[in-house]
Structure formats: C-alpha cells, structure tokens
Amino acid sequence: xxxxxxxxxxxxxxxxxxxxxxxxxxxxxxxxxxxxxxxxxxxxxxxxxxxxxxxxxxxxxxxxxxxxxxxxxxxxxxxxxxxxxxxxxxxxxxxxxxxxxxxxxxxxxxxxx
Amino acid sequence: xxxxxxxxxxxxxxxxxxxxxxxxxxxxxxxxxxxxxxxxxxxxxxxxxxxxxxxxxxxxxxxxxxxxxxxxxxxxxxxxxxxxxxxxxxxxxxxxxxxxxxxxxxxxxxxxxxx
Numbered sequence: 001x002x003x004x005x006x007x008x009x010x011x012x013x014x015x016x017x018x019x020x021x022x023x024x025x026x027x028x029x030x031x032x033x034x035x036x037x038x039x040x041x042x043x044x045x046x047x048x049x050x051x052x053x054x055x056x057x058x059x060x061x062x063x064x065x066x067x068x069x070x071x072x073x074x075x076x077x078x079x080x081x082x083x084x085x086x087x088x089x090x091x092x093x094x095x096x097x098x099x100x101x102x103x104x105x106x107x108x109x110x111x112x113x
Numbered sequence: 114x115x116x117x118x119x120x121x122x123x124x125x126x127x128x129x130x131x132x133x134x135x136x137x138x139x140x141x142x143x144x145x146x147x148x149x150x151x152x153x154x155x156x157x158x159x160x161x162x163x164x165x166x167x168x169x170x171x172x173x174x175x176x177x178x179x180x181x182x183x184x185x186x187x188x189x190x191x192x193x194x195x196x197x198x199x200x201x202x203x204x205x206x207x208x209x210x211x212x213x214x215x216x217x218x219x220x221x222x223x224x225x226x227x228x
Contacts, residue, residue, distance in 0.1 A: 004155070032214055043119075043204060044156070044219040051214050089155055093215060100146055100169065101217060103155030 002027045004104035006090060012110040013080055021075040021107045023090035028071050030092040034101065035064050035075050038087045047088075048075070080111045115139075117220035119205050125226045126195055134190040134223045138207030145188050146206040146217065147180055156204050162188060163210055195227045 003026045013019055023033075032051045036044040048057045048064040050073070056065040063076040073090055087108045091101035118137040126132050138145050143164050148156035158172040164185045173179075177195075182188040192199055202224050206217040 032216075034216065036219070041224075043117075043221040044206075046216060046218060049214055049216045091155075093217075100148075100158035100161050100172070101156075103148075103157070105153065105155050 002092060002094070002102040004090060004092065004102055006088075006104035006107050008107060009105065010108040010110075012112060015080060015082060015111055015113050017080050017111075018076070018078050019080055019109070021077070021088050021090075021109070023073045023075070023104060025071045025073075025090075025092045025102075027092075027094075028068050029095040030068060031095050032093045033064075033066055033073050034091050034093065035062075035073075036089045036091065038089060038106070040086075044089065077109075080109075082111045082113045085109055085111050117205055117207055117218055119203075119220040119223050121223060122221065123224045123226075125228065127228050128195060128197060130195050130227075132192050132195055132225065134192075134203050134225070136188045136190070136205030136220060138186065138188070138205070139218055141209070142207035142218075143185060143210040144208045144215075145182060146208075147188070147190050148204040148206065150202045150204055150222070152201075159190070159203075192225075195225075197227050200225055200227045 007022045035047045050066040061078040087106040089106040091103045145162040147159040150156040161169040162182045177193045180190045202222040204222045206219045208217045
C-alpha cells in the first residue's frame with residue numbers, strides 16, 4: 001500500500017526566501033506525481049504534474065523534481081510571497097495511470113511579509 | 114463547464130439523516146473520483162468511475178455510502194443514516210480517460226457537518 005510522507009508538516013518563512021518542500025513515497029511504481037495547493041476551506045489546485053519518465057517540471061517560480069527510484073519528490077518555491085501561504089500536497093499516481101491518487105498530509109506554509 | 118463543480122458547498126444535517134452530494138466534472142472527462150478529507154489530513158480515496166461504472170469502490174468506508182453516475186457525467190454521492198464521524202469535506206475530481214498524463218482536476222468540495 002502506497003504511503004506518502006511530507007516534511008516539514010509546517011513551515012514559516014519571511015517573504016523573499018527560497019524554500020523546499022519534501023515528499024517521500026514508499027512504492028516507486030508510479031505513473032505520475034502531482035503537487036497541489038490548498039487554501040483554507042477550499043478545494044485543491046493542481047500546480048505541477050511530473051510523469052514518471054520526467055525528472056522535473058517548472059511553472060513560474062515553482063519547480064518540482066522527481067526521483068522515482070528513491071521515492072522522493074521536492075517542490076521548490078523561489079522568492080516566496082505572502083500569497084504563497086497555503087497547504088501544499090503531493091500525490092503519486094499508481095502505475096496503472098488513470099487511478100486514484102494517494103495523498104500525504106501536506107505542508108502548511110506561511111510566508112510572512 | 115470550465116471546471117469541476119460541487120453542490121452544495123456546505124451541508125449541515127442531523128445524525129441519522131440521508132444526504133446527497135453532487136459533482137459536475139469537466140466536460141468530456143470520463144474518469145471521476147470522490148475523495149474525503151478530514152481536518153488536518155490529506156484527501157482519502159472513496160470511489161472511482163470510468164464512464165457510468167464504478168471501476169474501484171474499495172475506499173467506501175461501509176455500506177452506508179453509495180455513489181452513482183448514471184449517464185457518465187454528473188455523479189451523486191449518497192450517505193445513509195449519517196453519523197458524526199462522516200463530517201468532513203467531500204472532494205470530487207475528474208480526468209481524461211484513455212490518454213496520459215491523467216492529471217486530476219478538483220472541485221471546491223462539499224463540507225458536510227453531521228450534528
């Protein structure tokens with residue numbers, strides 16, 4: 001059974017810092033991995049999707065990397081802003097592709113102005 | 114539609130009552146997923162549809178929970194004899210079927226409170 005761990009559970013940084021959120025998973029037989037953002041009381045917004053054949057994906061100030069063999073992914077946020085404050089969730093997708101995601105508990109990020 | 118929509122956004126009910134939660138997926142998405150998220154936790158899978166049929170319902174916690182998708186588009190999650198422990202945010206997601214990368218898109222959720 002896939003288990004996902006996200007470290008740290010919570011993080012508070014001053015505005016402008018670069019930061020790294022970590023995600024580890026126990027079953028490396030994944031098809032893809034998605035990173036999501038969740039604002040309080042809201043649904044999930046997809047940030048980046050990395051397919052198993054890829055090493056990284058970039059979108060603006062966000063960069064996600066994937067090391068499938070070691071069961072790790074990182075989300076790098078450059079020049080953090082207060083608007084980045086949210087919970088970040090990673091979710092590997094099973095090897096069969098179009099199947100349910102397995103989520104970690106998330107990292108709660110606060111960026112202080 | 115432009116995105117996944119869910120109704121109602123909030124539902125308060127009394128213990129023992131029956132509730133229905135609705136999900137409208139992105140137009141053309143034939144895969145539909147229901148997840149449940151408790152406070153401080155990540156979403157947990159409940160049931161997954163390919164078209165009209167439930168491809169995987171292994172996440173449903175017990176037989177009080179049931180979901181349908183009769184025309185392969187809108188889905189309804191039904192909970193009978195609600196219990197206080199059913200209080201959570203119920204999330205729906207959809208994706209394209211049959212072609213990668215199988216990115217899932219989520220709705221805003223329905224917050225269910227059982228008193």
